[in-house]
Amino acid sequence: xxRLLICILFLCWVPQVDAEEKSIPLTEPIIIExxxxxxxxxxxxxxxxxxAFIMRGTGAVLERVSVQQCENNDVPAIQVSGLGHQLxxxxxxxxxxxxxxxxxxxxxxxxxxxDGNGQADGMVIxxxxxxxxxxxxxxxVRDGIYIENGSQHxxxxxxxxxxxxxxxxxxxxxxxxxxxxxxxxxxxxxxMGTNRxxxxxxxxxxxFGGTATGLMLYxxxxxxxxxxxxxxxxxxxxxxxxxxxxxxxxxxxxxxxGFQFKQxxxxxxxxxxxxxxxxxVTMVESHDNVVQGNVWGGTTLDLDRDGYSEIPxxxxxxxxxxxxxxxxxxxxYGSPGLLLLENILRSPNDxxxxxxxxxxxxxxxxxxxxxxxxxxxxxxxxxxxxxRKRHEII
Numbered sequence: 001x002x003r004l005l006i007c008i009l010f011l012c013w014v015p016q017v018d019a020e021e022k023s024i025p026l027t028e029p030i031i032i033e034x035x036x037x038x039x040x041x042x043x044x045x046x047x048x049x050x051x052a053f054i055m056r057g058t059g060a061v062l063e064r065v066s067v068q069q070c071e072n073n074d075v076p077a078i079q080v081s082g083l084g085h086q087l088x089x090x091x092x093x094x095x096x097x098x099x100x101x102x103x104x105x106x107x108x109x110x111x112x113x114x115d116g117n118g119q120a121d122g123m124v125i126x127x128x129x130x131x132x133x134x135x136x137x138x139x140x141v142r143d144g145i146y147i148e149n150g151s152q153h154x155x156x157x158x159x160x161x162x163x164x165x166x167x168x169x170x171x172x173x174x175x176x177x178x179x180x181x182x183x184x185x186x187x188x189x190x191x192m193g194t195n196r197x198x199x200x201x202x203x204x205x206x207x208f209g210g211t212a213t214g215l216m217l218y219x220x221x222x223x224x225x226x227x228x229x230x231x232x233x234x235x236x237x238x239x240x241x242x243x244x245x246x247x248x249x250x251x252x253x254x255x256x257x258g259f260q261f262k263q264x265x266x267x268x269x270x271x272x273x274x275x276x277x278x279x280x281v282t283m284v285e286s287h288d289n290v291v292q293g294n295v296w297g298g299t300t301l302d303l304d305r306d307g308y309s310e311i312p313x314x315x316x317x318x319x320x321x322x323x324x325x326x327x328x329x330x331x332x333y334g335s336p337g338l339l340l341l342e343n344i345l346r347s348p349n350d351x352x353x354x355x356x357x358x359x360x361x362x363x364x365x366x367x368x369x370x371x372x373x374x375x376x377x378x379x380x381x382x383x384x385x386x387x388r389k390r391h392e393i394i
Contacts, residue, residue: 023068026052032060034082040065051079055087063088069095076100076124080107087112096120098141104128109136116141122163125150133158143168144185147175155180165190166204169197177202184208188233192218202228211235214255217242217264225250236277239264247272252280261286261353269294269353275361283315283353291355300360308357315353 023044030045032038034057041064045052048070053062055078063086067077073095078087080101091113092098098114098121101107105128113136114122122138123145125131130152137159138144144160144167147153151173159181160166166182166189169175173195180202182188188204191197197220204214212234217223222244229251230236236255239245240262247269252258253276261267261283273295274280280296293308300309 023066026050029054029079031056032062034058034060037061037063038065039063042066044068046070047073047077049073049075051076053078055080055085056082058083059085061086061088062090064090066091066093068093071095074120080104084108086110091115094120094122094141097124098122098138100124100126101128101131102126104131106130106132108132109134111135113137114141115139118142118163121146122160124148125153128153130154132156139163144182146170147172151175154178157181161185168192169194172197176200180204182207182214186211186213187216188214188230190216190218191220191223192216193220194223195221196223198224198226199228200224200226204228204230204233206232207234213238217245220245222246224248229253231255235260238262239267242267246270252277257282259283265289267291269355271359281315281353286353289353291353292357293359294355295359295361296355297361300358302360307360309360311358313355313358 023046025046029051030038030053032053032055038061044066046068052067055062069077076097076099077092077094078099080099081103083104084106085104087109089111092115094114094116098116099112101124107128109132116122118140120141121143122141123133123136125147126149128150132154133145134156136145139161141163143165144163145155145158146168148170149172153172153175155167155177157179158167161184163185165187166185167177167180168190169192171193175194175197177199178201180199182202182204183206185207186209188207189199199215207214214230214233214235215225215237217239218241220242223242224246225237226248227250231254233255234257236252236258237247238260242264243266245264245267247267248271250272252272252274255277257279258274258277259281262285264286265288267289269289269291271293275295275297296313298313299311301311302308303310
């Protein structure tokens with residue numbers, strides 16, 4: 001009887017779960033004009049053949065809504081134009097583009113999630129200025145975040161996965177990307193035709209596919225990549241026909257090729273860690289570059305114990321020329337045959353990329369204490385061994 005009463009009480013206390021709220025179908029877009037504030041309260045809207053929301057004018061706000069697009073949609077789920085709009089806590093299951101921001105200034109998007117079907121882009125920003133994205137999460141789209149033209153854009157803590165390009169920049173200027181997490185894309189970030197792009201404190205890892213490139217720079221001017229981890233890719237960072245690139249204090253580990261440069265000039269490559277790649281760097285037709293204080297691996301000799309080797313590190317363009325003509329030879333990087341060719345067919349110094357003072361990487365154990373410190377530690381160990389309680393089993 002007691003057990004029966006306990007079961008009845010337990011059933012009474014179980015909270016009643018309401019049936020999942022159904023989405024609200026829209027026959028036409030919800031238009032949000034200047035200074036209007038729409039708080040969806042967590043409701044879900046379904047749109048077919050037209051955007052769910054259109055924001056225009058100045059200073060509109062949209063928050064706490066979910067949008068589901070019908071299959072085969074070729075229009076954005078949310079369409080934005082105008083000045084100073086805000087979108088907060090919005091989630092989109094998209095068939096077409098998740099959100100399109102065009103001809104806008106000062107639009108702010110915070111905590112938006114876009115989950116696509118791989119056919120269209122997640123977020124598109126066209127001909128706009130000073131867009132700010134914070135905490136956006138995008139997956140299973142074509143390009144996660146696509147920006148064309150415009151300037152002064154800021155992207156903070158984006159997470160993009162399972163897409164073609166995680167971030168795709170085409171011709172914008174003055175873009176800052178902070179703390180990005182880009183993984184399992186064909187390319188983590190494509191930076192093309194840009195001017196003054198900064199990517200810092202990021203984690204770009206495990207891209208997939210034949211190219212599987214972490215960061216790709218093409219005709220990019222004055223790009224800075226700093227304090228970013230790039231690992232598990234085929235090519236960690238590729239730069240072609242790019243000028244004024246600064247690569248500083250990055251960790252480029254566990255890639256088939258760490259850095260690959262082609263016609264890249266005026267670079268500054270400083271204090272990067274390139275241990276653990278099959279080939280740390282390959283290059284061709286890249287000149288007038290400052291290379292100093294990087295960890296490359298290979299032979300080091302630190303005579304004055306200042307942390308820098310007296311043996312320079314020098315690239316071998318001959319291997320890149322081979323693989324540029326025959327891509328299948330990339331599979332042989334690190335093989336004894338290519339290493340032999342590297343030493344026999346040395347290229348002239350003026351076409352090689354050379355680090356005159358690479359950092360050393362050999363770990364050293366050093367004792368900075370005194371004999372008194374050592375004696376105190378040994379005494380504590382002896383007291384612990386012989387002073388602890390011992391229990392005999394009778």
